[in-house]
Amino acid sequence: MRGAALLLLLIVATPAVANTPLPSQRLANTELPDPAQEARARGLMETLRCLVCQGQSIADSDAAMAGDMRALVRQRVAAGEESGAIRSWLVSRYGDYVSYDPPLSRATWPLYLAPIALLLIGVALARVSFRRRR
Amino acid sequence: MIAEAGLVALWLAAALALLQFALGALALRTGREEAMLGIRRVAVAQGLLASVAMACLIAVFAASDMSVKLVVENSHSAKPMLYKIAGAWGNHEGSMLLWVTILGLAGGAVAMLEHRLEERTLAATLGAQALIAAGFYAFLLIASNPFARLWPAPADGLGLNPLLQDPGLAFHPPTLYIGYVGLSVAFSFAVGALVTRDVGAVFAKAMRPWVLGAWIFLTLGITAGSYWAYYELGWGGWWFWDPVENASLMPWLAATALLHSVTVLATRDGLRAWTVMLAVVAFSMSMIGTFLVRSGILTSVHAFAVDPTRGAFILALLLIYIGGALALFALRVGTVRQGTTFELLSREGGLVLNNLLLTVILGIVLIGTLYPLVAAGFGVQLSIGAPFFNKAAGPIALALVIAMAAGPLIRWRRDDGQAVLAQLTYPTAAACFSGAGLVVLAGWIGLLPLLGLALSAGLAVASVLPLVGRNLRRTPMFTWGMVVAHLGIAVSLAGMACDAAFTTERLVAVRPGEPVRVGPFSVTLVGIAPVLGENWSGLEGRLIATRDDDTMVLRPQQRFFANPPTTTSETAIRTMLDGQLYTVLGAADGQGRWQLRLWWKPWVTLIWLGGALIALGGALSLIGRVARDRRAALREIWA
Numbered sequence: 001m002r003g004a005a006l007l008l009l010l011i012v013a014t015p016a017v018a019n020t021p022l023p024s025q026r027l028a029n030t031e032l033p034d035p036a037q038e039a040r041a042r043g044l045m046e047t048l049r050c051l052v053c054q055g056q057s058i059a060d061s062d063a064a065m066a067g068d069m070r071a072l073v074r075q076r077v078a079a080g081e082e083s084g085a086i087r088s089w090l091v092s093r094y095g096d097y098v099s100y101d102p103p104l105s106r107a108t109w110p111l112y113l114a115p116i117a118l119l120l121i122g123v124a125l126a127r128v129s130f131r132r133r134r
Numbered sequence: 135m136i137a138e139a140g141l142v143a144l145w146l147a148a149a150l151a152l153l154q155f156a157l158g159a160l161a162l163r164t165g166r167e168e169a170m171l172g173i174r175r176v177a178v179a180q181g182l183l184a185s186v187a188m189a190c191l192i193a194v195f196a197a198s199d200m201s202v203k204l205v206v207e208n209s210h211s212a213k214p215m216l217y218k219i220a221g222a223w224g225n226h227e228g229s230m231l232l233w234v235t236i237l238g239l240a241g242g243a244v245a246m247l248e249h250r251l252e253e254r255t256l257a258a259t260l261g262a263q264a265l266i267a268a269g270f271y272a273f274l275l276i277a278s279n280p281f282a283r284l285w286p287a288p289a290d291g292l293g294l295n296p297l298l299q300d301p302g303l304a305f306h307p308p309t310l311y312i313g314y315v316g317l318s319v320a321f322s323f324a325v326g327a328l329v330t331r332d333v334g335a336v337f338a339k340a341m342r343p344w345v346l347g348a349w350i351f352l353t354l355g356i357t358a359g360s361y362w363a364y365y366e367l368g369w370g371g372w373w374f375w376d377p378v379e380n381a382s383l384m385p386w387l388a389a390t391a392l393l394h395s396v397t398v399l400a401t402r403d404g405l406r407a408w409t410v411m412l413a414v415v416a417f418s419m420s421m422i423g424t425f426l427v428r429s430g431i432l433t434s435v436h437a438f439a440v441d442p443t444r445g446a447f448i449l450a451l452l453l454i455y456i457g458g459a460l461a462l463f464a465l466r467v468g469t470v471r472q473g474t475t476f477e478l479l480s481r482e483g484g485l486v487l488n489n490l491l492l493t494v495i496l497g498i499v500l501i502g503t504l505y506p507l508v509a510a511g512f513g514v515q516l517s518i519g520a521p522f523f524n525k526a527a528g529p530i531a532l533a534l535v536i537a538m539a540a541g542p543l544i545r546w547r548r549d550d551g552q553a554v555l556a557q558l559t560y561p562t563a564a565a566c567f568s569g570a571g572l573v574v575l576a577g578w579i580g581l582l583p584l585l586g587l588a589l590s591a592g593l594a595v596a597s598v599l600p601l602v603g604r605n606l607r608r609t610p611m612f613t614w615g616m617v618v619a620h621l622g623i624a625v626s627l628a629g630m631a632c633d634a635a636f637t638t639e640r641l642v643a644v645r646p647g648e649p650v651r652v653g654p655f656s657v658t659l660v661g662i663a664p665v666l667g668e669n670w671s672g673l674e675g676r677l678i679a680t681r682d683d684d685t686m687v688l689r690p691q692q693r694f695f696a697n698p699p700t701t702t703s704e705t706a707i708r709t710m711l712d713g714q715l716y717t718v719l720g721a722a723d724g725q726g727r728w729q730l731r732l733w734w735k736p737w738v739t740l741i742w743l744g745g746a747l748i749a750l751g752g753a754l755s756l757i758g759r760v761a762r763d764r765r766a767a768l769r770e771i772w773a
Contacts, residue, residue: 027721029729031641050515056517057375060369062703068205100519107514111505115526118497119218122490129486130478 027074028067034078041077044086045070047100057100137281139204140190144231144281147183148271150176151264154241162254162329170253173260174245177187180267181242185233188222190229191280193604195222201287204228204280210293212669220304220422221294223768226428229307233424234270236308238313242266244344250763251323251340252332266318271449271717277331277447293697296670310355310382314347314420317385321417322408323461329467333406337401341413343759345396350752351472355746356382368703368718370639370733371743375523380503384496387414391492394485399473401483402546407463414463418456419496425452426694427501440558471625477548484541491534492507498526528582535589535627538597538620541613557599565592579635581640586631594624611758618660619751626744632713632737643727653734654681655715662719664727672704675719675728679708690719714738 032038047058050066058066058073069090075087090098102108154176161169194202195218198211208225209218216223223232241263248256274280323341327333359382364372373379392412399409429445475484502518509516543557569588572579579587597620600613638653651656660676672693679686691704708715715735720729 005165026643026723029641029731030643031639047519047521049519052444055378056367056374060367060371060374062368093370095515097515097517101521102516102518102519107509107516111501111518111522112526114501115498115530117493122494126486126490128475129408129477130483 025067025071027071029070031089032074032078036078038074040083041070041074044077044083045073048073048087049098049100051094051098135191136193136197137283138761140187140194141279141281143183143187143190144271144275144350147180147187147234148203148268148275150180151238151268151271154180154264155261155268161257162261165254170257172248173257177245177264177457178242178509180264181238181240183236184231184238184267188230188231188235192219192222192285193244194281194723195219195228198291200289200683201283201285203282203284206288206291207295209291210212210669211290213294213699214300215302216304217294217299221298223307224298224303227274227278228610230270230274230278230313231280231430232311233315234267234274235559236311237263237267237270237318240316240319241322242595244322248340249709249767251326252330252336255326255330255332255337257326259322262322262325262329263318266322266455271455273406273444273447273451275539276522277444291697293695293700296330296693296695296700296702297366297693298365299669300312300362302358302366306355306358306362309351309358312357313348313352313389314382314423316344316351316383316560317417317420319344319348319414320389321459324413325462328410328462328470331466331469333410333470335400335403338396338409339763342393342396342400343756343763345389345392345413345416345760346752346756349386349393350749350756352382352386352389353745353752356386357742360745361742362386365705365707365716368705368731370637370731370735375736377503377521378427380499381426381564382592384419384499384503385416385423387492387496388412388419391489391496392416392469394488394492398482402474402476404474404476404482405486405489407467407470410470413462414456414459415496418452418459419500421448421452422500425449425683440445450479479544479549479551479554481541481544481546481549484537484544487532487537488541489536491512492531495527495530495534498530499523502526524582527570532582532585532589535623538623539593541615542600542620543596560597561592563594563598565589567591570676573695576635583631583635585636585724586627590624590628590631591625594621597621597624611761613758614754615751615753615758617751617757618754619748622707622744622747622749622751625740625747626742626745628744629737629740629744632740633735635734637738638734640730640732643723643729646728649728650732652715655679655732655734656681657715657717657732659728659730665691669697673719675717675730677706677730678716679715681715688715688717692719704719709739712736 016112018034030049032041042059048069049061050056050061050069052065053061053063056066059071073086076089077083080120086100087099096102096107102111154173157169157173158517159165159175161173191204194205194213195209198205198209198218200206200211204225204227208228208323209221213221222228242514244263244399245260246257251259322339323337323344327337359379360372363374363379364370386626392401392409395405395409395412398405425445425448429448475487478567502522506516506518539561540554540558544554565588569584572584597617601609601617623689640650640652642650644650644659646659646661649656651657657677657679662679663674663676665674670693672691673687674691677690679688686708688706688708690706693702693704694700695702703718703720705715713734716735720730720731722728
């Protein structure tokens with residue numbers, strides 16, 4: 001149900017795509033003719049979340065909605081659009097939830113700080129184990 | 135009748151767990167021998183009763199007894215027998231019953247086999263194990279009764295998720311659970327040693343085989359799970375940084391760190407408090423994993439039931455056990471002496487570095503997994519996946535590989551920097567040459583894959599160096615184990631880097647007879663034919679793939695299951711010495727074309743071969759340790 005609703009939303013939100021359903025269907029499961037463009041599309045698809053799946057990217061999913069999103073990404077890559085622009089376009093429609101690569105922001109700075117903080121705390125703790133140099 | 139017998143066994147097991155805890159407390163207080171003897175017997179009986187309950191559940195599934203609610207919800211009489219049996223744990227209640235069964239059996243095994251630990255510490259350990267078991271029995275009996283009846287009984291069941299109808303279901307969950315829950319033994323040992331203030335080398339030597347055993351099963355379970363996802367999901371991926379995968383990776387990371395720190399404690403009586411802490415953390419990660427998967431907080435193929443009360447129950451258990459253990463740790467850590475301190479450049483120093491890096495990776499995975507849940511609590515929806523984990527944990531993992539290459543070459547106590555560097559000549563040369571060779575032959579393949587391949591070559595050379603110049607027949611088994619396990623990491627890393635660098639992918643729609651090139655292969659769809667399975671019907675594509683003079687036939691399928699109605703694609707994979715050809719049949723486009731997904735993945739099998747080597751190394755190590763203990767015990771008897 002949720003899948004159908006989101007699908008509907010997708011179609012309503014993108015009239016340009018809705019007008020041309022056939023090429024979109026084809027691009028869901030077949031590659032772009034230009035290998036460089038396909039590689040770029042693939043890289044992008046691997047970092048976009050399939051919104052109706054169970055923790056999968058749209059590059060790894062059989063769900064119909066993932067197929068539609070793949071077609072969308074390929075269409076825009078083929079039209080020469082920048083990967084970053086496609087991502088922000090999707091984020092503006094579906095929210096940050098759609099991107100597996102969250103941008104540095106007020107909500108995510110603790111996340112990006114954590115690895116460095118962990119490493120520093122770890123080094124500080126490990127120092128206790130070592131004999132003091134005389 | 136069988137269902138009721140199972141329920142009775144479960145209640146009795148729960149009662150025995152309480153008795154076991156009481157006897158443990160009595161043995162600690164009075165030190166009476168009857169209590170000690172009693173607690174061992176009760177622990178064994180409790181494990182056996184839990185197994186009886188599990189056996190009863192398997193029996194009702196095998197018989198397709200549709201008056202049992204769980205069978206109705208998760209099984210179907212037309213299912214093949216293997217999936218009826220394995221389906222017993224392919225659902226929430228059954229998998230939790232398997233969980234406590236293994237918990238009970240682990241406690242029973244400790245009671246029967248453990249003779250080295252001081253009696254009072256053993257009593258405290260078994261008491262702790264019983265307390266954990268009691269909580270999870272309560273969870274089953276109160277919130278997740280697997281034996282509940284349904285009246286009137288329906289004619290047939292709803293069936294099992296077809297994605298789970300695979301031989302993988304028979305092996306993956308039990309293996310992983312033995313690993314997960316086996317870590318409870320390390321947890322109970324740590325609690326027991328804290329209670330009796332008995333943290334030291336003897337405790338470490340007693341705990342080590344149990345940690346090793348759990349770790350071997352965890353390694354196998356993760357490796358098998360990864361391969362299962364790889365061929366079942368049909369998109370060529372083998373690791374998705376899915377929260378459920380992370381839930382199995384976190385206990386493994388903690389157990390790997392524990393395995394190394396317990397060696398320092400056993401050999402040099404150092405890292406006392408830290409080792410105890412890690413033992414608590416390792417099983418805590420297992421419980422957090424169970425909570426994440428079983429609470430319905432995540433949506434995943436593993437999350438069978440979405441029921442908030444169950445989530446709250448497991449969360450409460452989690453807080454009680456982890457909180458209790460940490461409180462005990464805080465109370466007693468003052469009495470645990472720091473233990474020996476080390477020189478910076480020593481084997482101990484290397485192992486501290488190992489623990490530091492592994493723990494940081496663990497922290498990153500934990501934070502990355504929980505962050506979206508916490509953010510959702512603040513009303514922010516976001517996703518964290520491969521890009522974050524690769525960026526944050528990737529560099530640290532590569533640093534860990536370098537440390538792993540050098541560590542076994544450094545002497546205990548103190549070593550000389552020049553000597554270590556001299557030992558590292560060959561590994562460094564291997565890394566540099568292979569890196570340079572790759573750039574020359576294959577061009578620029580990306581920084582992480584290049585580093586991965588170069589470092590795996592260096593690590594492979596470094597990992598066999600501890601054997602050089604030794605009499606191989608007199609080299610201890612556990613040294614062989616270390617060598618094989620470290621070599622396994624190198625092999626697995628090489629597979630991951632090759633998959634990232636050299637995979638070629640084709641997603642095409644073709645008419646029968648049109649050849650498609652993928653890597654060195656030419657693949658042609660020859661025909662499509664209907665096929666029929668035991669509980670599915672389907673379409674099978676016939677693909678002919680040729681490379682040079684080599685011709686092979688692959689038959690990927692589309693399967694349609696009626697109960698529940700689902701379509702799955704059945705991958706056809708051809709494994710060759712130098713890689714795998716991975717093919718999937720998609721839908722028809724109505725104009726005579728069929729979608730095909732084709733991948734040529736050079737050396738990808740090394741990923742799982744490496745995993746198997748790591749587990750084999752663990753097994754050699756375990757056999758070596760146990761055999762040495764036996765000999766030592768025999769000598770003591772004769773002396």
